Structure formats: structure tokens, C-alpha cells
Amino acid sequence: MSDNIFVTNNNVDNQDLPKQYDPLVAQSRWSRYWDDLGLFQVGRNSIERSVKGSFCVVIPPPNVTGALHMGHALNNTLQDITVRMKRMQGYDTLWIPGVDHAGIATQAVVEKRLFEEEKLTRHDIGRDALVGRIWNWKEKYQTRIIEQLKGMGCSCDWSRTRFTLDEICAKAVRYFFFNLFKQNLIYRGKRLVNWDTHLQTAVSDDEVFYETVDGNFWHIKYPIVEPKVDEFEFVIVATTRPETMLGDTAVAVHPDPENAINKIHNDIKKRLETASEKEKSDLQKELDNIESLKSSGQIERLKKLAQLAKSGCKIKLPLSGRIIPLIADAWAKPDKGTGCVKITPAHDPNDYEVGLRNDLPMINILNKDGTLNSAAGVYEGLTIKAAREKVVSDLDAGGFLHLVEERTIELAHSDRSKTPIEPFLHDQWFVKMASLAQTAIDTVKNGEVKILPERYTKGYIDWLSEKRDWPIGRQLWWGHRIPIWSCKNVTKNEIEKTFNNRNDISFIRDDESGEWRICSLEEDLPEDAIKDRQLVREEDVLDTWFSSALWTHSTLGWPDVCGDLEYYYPTGVLITNRDILTLWVARMVLAGKFNTGKKPFHEVYIHPTILDKYGERMSKSLGNGVDPISVITKFGADAMRFGLAFLTTENQDIRLVLDFECPYCGAVVEQTKKNRKLPKIQCPKCKKNFRTQWAEKDDDKNLPEGMMINERFEVARNFCNKLWNAARFVLLSLGDKKIDSVTINKNLGSELLEDKWILSRLATVTRDVTQMFETYHYAEAVRLLYDFAWDEFCSFYLEMVKSRLSDNNDNNDNNSNNGNNDNGNNGQSLVAESILVYVLRNLICLLHPVTPFVTEEIWQRLRKLDSNLAVSVAVAEWGIADNSAVNVEIEERFKIFQELLRAIRDVRASRNIPPKDEIKFAVKCNKTTATLLKPMEKYFLTMAKAKATEWGESVEIPEFAATTPLTGMDLYVDLSGVINLNEEIKKLEKEIEKIKNFITAKEKKLDGDFIKKAPKQIVEKEQQSLTDLKEQLNSATNAIKKLIKIKSNQNL
């Protein structure tokens, strides 16, 4: 949103009521208004607090890597709905916004840009310069993100906007780290990490994806040097990564190949018994393989090798000539490869385990940049790819290459840089998870924190149950630097003397290196902190999740225990996507518990994922994200929010098909995988170029924009317009007339069916919508509101009230401020007006959380009629369901009216009776129904242009009648002059056929065990239904007989 469209004048004019609601005007006007009033800023430590207490939500901080897409739009829409409702319900409501520094991702984006534009790497410009550039990037995108959130109408307290790398968050990080360190929960270990050679950092398992690539399977001969056995000159190992052989420290064979192969054999056989047809063929193949393996003598060879291994066998590694042992380890599977496997502990996760078990040396052959190091001997300095080629050709030249197969390999890639991962032995900081994870498990298991929908609980608990230690170091420059200083050649005494029992310093000796590691709570230690010694600060920064884990309490000022933390923590609900349930949510629970002793939130609501038209997750990295501002510009923020909430159901992800609309000719240009990232697109119809949201160059930007369109947002936009026009009708009808709450309350007791009905419906809807929102059933709540507003309030109540209001206009003095009852019509119309305004006000309140802008626009205009209304609908009182108004019987009775009206309209439409022509009808029904419907006569006239002639048990049936048998009543519409006898007979025949079918089915049902076993109520219902059907059949039969008689008379 640019500033120039802000309208400073909030003084709405009720004479100025355009037919079409303009969302952009309302958005700028009311955003500004809310800001000026500070409605969403909650006073810090204020003394006056709501009796209802507090309700706080923290935003899942979006990464500053880029702008928000529709996935964020959904996430924040749902939060805003909940937050706005709670605020209206009277809670002290606080929604804290902010953004995440997203270490790896953001640094990667900036580095990539740096290279693309200036051909520079981070090493060229240095740490400070790179971090400076990332800060600039961060400023740009934080601004953009906040702008987007504001544009959506999010009711955050912007004055509290936090950034995971700002001072307040940094302080929390230091305290968290220090306390963990002090409790010995942080340690440094050598671990095999997923090394991204491009970004030169370790990435977590969760940041790795696998991709199928073409590769080879090399079988290499390793000569046996001791003992000399005739039948085994060498062992053959197979590998997809031959260059890693330079780091081999053993070859393994299974200790008991025979039993192992038999076990596999039996397992397959067992599975074959229960397998499906499709699986069978695969299994059979496997079985055949095993059997041929068994008969080939391979197992015998492996058995002998296992013997050799156990008695100590030495192998000479080709190329380097290093001597390595043949070991017996169950990791070597006799049915895979050659049955023997090379062990490279420093470069393969499984081999690493084998290495640990067998106490093997671990030889790292890689540099951090992915080239080979000095351990690789003559291969030093080569890239992995070059080394592979050279190793293979050298092996071949030396006669060590036994066989080369082609095969596809699942190759690990870094999610961030999209380059292959190299397993790499690296020093790494870890958090011990055992007790922390258990706390987080217990917190959910005992119900302290509820995860909704409940089915997600399992994933959370399973993940935590593995209790894998958390690697928290990242070899990056963008992040919270680890607050540890190392010192060599120092004694404990010197350290103790220097820090003199300071409780903000903690230190421990690293057994492996003999260095001391000193952790400082707040102060950054200078190099010379210890006399004559040098402190070296840890280079690495912390995992991003380490700081976002604190988000719920760091944003509220922890570790400072201030009023805010006490008042707003634990927060109410966390609303987020399922992909970070473990990485983020689980860690927030354990960090919250560890730091504050309290859970971070009462509930976690997991919402659906926004997918694109191909079912792919909308994401920043995929590039398929659609900017919500584009949707807002086209349809309005309310429509976007309404559309998204409407799609938020229990268990279905949301496939959002967004296409471009050509700005010249209006043609719909499908968004495809090819064009979805293009800055400009040529319209296939008019052949002109338009720009997209991805335009960056000035040339492109100057083109008109092709908007993103979607059917659901169109529906939502139409709804907003409908609502606006309903309000417009009310405002135009009332003119300057004031309707205050006293007048309204006086008139709510109206005895008219339609009044009681709409009040009952409003109460029911209020109750249900509240419940649905409170349990995060957004789509259900929105559907109830949509139906109520459109089908009940607009299509019925407004239509019915029209005649009552126009009565009024004839006799009424427009300037009268109160309804003096000096004539009957006036009193009557005042009742209608009161209820009309009352229902509209309540409806506006219920809709406000979903569509804040249009409801504010209307609310401000309603304030002209009653200045006692709240200054903004955002702080108006949430509708409290008036249970006394709920009247199921009235609602049922009104349905009869609706059924009859629809039947009359159907007769009109199907007989092509011109809308201007009035028709006459009679209804045969019991006394109760007649009494009910008689007062509604005028509505049949205004709503269906149909005049009632008679109601009752026996009515005079017009000679030329269209007969419609309904439940408990028969409708006769006089068709004199327009009747087509043949058509009418045909229609009735069809009707009779239908009714007969129902009767047959019903009789069959009532004949069996149903009567004996089904609940009495259900049986009675069915019997009543059968009686009704029989009556309908009877009416239809009589009617058809009559028509046939007329027809034969005519033929005479």
C-alpha cells in the first residue's frame, strides 16, 4: 500500500453510498483510523485490566528472506480472526508481530545475489561487510512484510514488532544459552554433519532432500596382504562414491553371513504369504535373488572372509597403499553389493557408527569448500568430481577396477543451496535433549498444551521421543554468535582468579583439546580478559530455531520479569503450519518450560497448507508464492480473508488456483509452471505484454499488472458487496432518523413471525459462530455467516421488511427522532427499523473478525444513527447469544412459509408466467397452518406477486389449477387462461411417480426389524413421513383425475 492512497478524513457521509463497495478506500481509511486510535496497542503494565484477563498471540515470525505469499496470508488471517474476536469478547488482547532472521536461508539469498550481481563471494568482502549487506536486505524485507501484514488488516501491536536478532531477543538467547551451559546441557562433540560445500556450513537432517541422479556403481578390488590365502587374493567392495576410498579405514563383512541370509530369506517368504498381487512379483524377484546367491557359493566365501576378519586380516588400500583391517560387523549385509563394504567413518553416517563400534580411525579427506585435503595425498586440491574421475582412472590403470555398473542414486542435497551434501566430520555444539525433550512430551501428553487437530500430536511426540541431541552451531555469519570463548594453556586457577566467582561466567575444560571454554552471560569478553592469555571467540552462530524457540517469552521481555510477561504469558494459542511442528513448536515448548517453568501457550492450532494448482506447497524457495497484495488489489483484503477462512476446513489442504487476468482484454491467462516466475507475460489472446508481481526491472514495472484471480475470492468479494448493499438499504431507508439502543430494546419483543424468526436465527447463528471460531472451525463459522447474511437476512428479512418500511414513508415525518406512536403505521415501521438495525449491527460484529474493513465502513455509518456505539467495531461488544430468543418452533414454522413461497415461484417459473402478471393461489392445509400463513399474505404478494384467495381444510380449487402437493399442505395456483393441460398432466404424472417410489421405499423400511429396533422417535418420524407422502399422492391423483376429465370434456 502506498501512502498516497491514504485518506485522512474518516468522517463518513451517509449520503455518499456507492452501489459498489470500494475495498481500497475502506482499507486505507480504517487502517489509519485504527492506528490513530491505537486500538491494538495494549498498555504495558497498565493498572486497569479487563476482568476477563489477557489473551496473547505471537506471530510465527516470517523469514526475512523475502515477501509473504498466500500461505502467510492464510496463517495471519486466521490469527487475526481469533485475535479480533477475543478483543471484542473483552480480553486484553495482544498480538505481537515480528520477523525471523532465518540464518541459513537469508545469508544464502544475499550471498547468491552478491555472486550474481558482483561475482563476489562472502570471503571476498569479509564478515562485517556481508553482515552489513544482510542487514540492509533484512530492513527492506521486514518493511515489506509489515506492509503486507498491515495491508491484510492484521490487528497487531506494531509498536512491539520484534526481530529474532534484535537486542531484546539477543538478551534472551544469551540467557537461555548460558543457563543450558551452566547446567551442562551444552557440549561440543565431533559429529558427522551434512556439509553443504557451497554454503560451507552444516545443515540439519531436516534441511536435506533426496534427488534421484544417474550414477555408477564401481566394484573395486582391495588386495589382501595378510594372511596370504590362495583363494582370496583380494576382497571386492562396491561403491557409488569411489573417491571416498581415500578415507577408508576398514572393510567390513557380516560376522555370520549364513544366518543373516537365512533370516532375510525367511522374512521374504513370510511376507510373500500375505503380500498383495502387486507386491508379490517384486518379492518373488528378491527371493529368487537370495536363492541364487545361496546357491552361487557367495555365502561360503563370505563365511570364510568372516573367519579371516575375526582372526585378524589386513588389506592394502589401493592407490594410497595404506593398510587397513578386514572387520566383522553386522552393518555389512550379505545380500547387498558384493557382501563386503568399505568403511569410511568420516564420510558416511553408517560407516561412522561402524567406526565408533570398532574403534576405527576416522580420516577426513575433505576441506570445507569441498576440495580434497592433504589426507588425500596426490589428490589434494581436487574437487570431489575431479577426484572421482582421477581415482577411477587410476584404479583402472592399476587393475583394481573389477566392474562398473550404471545405476540411479538417491543423492542427498542441501535444501538451501540445492547442491549435493557431503557427510563431513566436524566439531559441533549440541544441546542434550534427554530431559528437555521429555518435558516437552509430558507437557502435551498430560494435556497442558493441546495440539489441534489432535492427530498431529503423534508426530510431535514421535519426533521428540527420539531425543536426538540438537546440533545448534551453524557455520554462518548471520545469526547470534555463540557466546563462548576458548583459551589455551590456561589453568583453572587463572580463570577463577580472573572472574572471581562471577555468576555470569561459567567455564568448563574440554577433555579432548585441553582448552577451557568460557561462557559469558551478557558481556562480550575481550581477547585479553585473562592476563597474559588469549581468548578466542567461537566463530559459529546459533541455529535459527535456537532463538525462535524463545519467541513466546523473549517478545514479552524475558529474562526480565516484568508485568507483561506475568500478564500475557503463557500465550493463548499458537497458529501455525504443520511443517514446523517439530522444528519450532516442540522447541518452543521445551524452551518455554526450561526458561520460565511454564508452557508457552495453551493450544496449538495447525492449519491447512496452501498448495498451488499442481498440489505443490506454496513456498518462497519454490518460487510459486503469490503475493497477497496482488489478490488484495484485485478483490480487497476482506475478500481475500473471507475466501481463505472459507477454505480452512479440518483436514484438507487448500489448493489455490490463481491465474492471471490480462489487464487489456480481460482474458484469463493460466498460471503454469513455466510462466509463474516470469516478470512479464504475453497475453495469448490480445498478444500484449503485461507485468506480473515478479517484475523488477523498470521496463517491466511500467507495464500494466496482470492481477491474480481466483473463483473463491470472487465469491468472497461478491459477498462483501452484498453485505455493503444490505447496509446501504438500511441506511437509505432510515435517512437521518436516529435509532438508539433504548428504542431497539423496546421493540425486540415484536410478536410478528418474521421478527421472531430473524431474532431467533440471529441468536442461533451467534451461538454457533462463536463456538466454531473458538474451536478453530473457521470454514464452518464463515459458512454460517455467509448463509445467514445472504439467504436469511437479505433474501428474506430485508424483502419482508420493505413493505413495512414503505408504509412508514407515506405517513412519517423523516426528522422525528423517536418513534411516537401517533399512528399505527409509524409504530409498526419503528419495530421493523429497530430490528433491522439490531440484526445488522450484530451481523457486522460477527463478521468483523473475518472482514474488518467493510464492517468498519458500515459500523461508522451506523454510528451516525446512534452515537453511543463503540468508537470502532473492532472494540464493539462481541454478540452474546440471546438464548431466550432462540425459538426452534418459530424457525420450523418459518420454513413452512419458505417452502410455500418457493413452490409458488416454481409454478411461475416453470409455466413461464410473466413476472408482471399477478397470479392467484389457494392452499389446502390444517387450521394451525392456515392461522400461521394468513398474516403472511402480503409477502406472497410482494415476494412472488401471488395473491392468496383461500386457506383451510377445504378450499375451493380453481378449475384450471396447477397442483403442488407439499408436506401437510396442497398448493393450487390458478392457471386460468395460461394452462396447458397436457403439460400439467405430464408434470403430475412425474410427481406421482416420484412420490410412489418414496412410498415403496418407506413401506419397505417400515416393514422389517426397523420398527422393533430403531429408536421410537425415528420410527414415529418415518411413519409420519409415510402418512404425508400418502396424502401427497392422494392430492396429486385427485388433481390429475380432474385435469383428465376437463381434457376429455374439451375433446367432446
Next chain:
RNA sequence: GGGCGAUUAGCUCAGUUGGUUAGAGCGUCUGGUUUACACCCAGAAGGUCAGCGGUUCGAGCCCGUUAUCGCCCACCA
């Protein structure tokens, strides 16, 4: 390999604990310049609820199974 979810009208999706004849929007068709709204109004057509089997008086819903699709986790010398 383990787990989770989905399959309902031409399309996009609802459908609470099993209970009359399974709903909505869009699209289609018919008819409408009704002073709130054509971003509208009135009406209609359109479904073997993926297949098979079971439980039950009764299944879109519960159980088993098959097929197809999606997601998450683990593994692949």
C-alpha cells in the same frame, strides 16, 4: 519400509456423535432493467458418495480390503 491424510455434482469443496428424499459456490440451462445489490434476483437440471466385503433395523460417516493421489519420517555400499 513406518506414519498421516484424501477420493462426494462438469469444476472447487462442505457434510458434527450413523437416522427422512446427500448440500453450497462456480459453471450450464430457463426467465428477469422488481429503487439495496447484474459483484444482482427467481427457478431448474446435474450424484451407484473410488471399488469390493463386513458390522447394523439403518452406512457418505464405523470396521476390513483393493486401487489411485498427496504429505511427513526413516533407509538405500
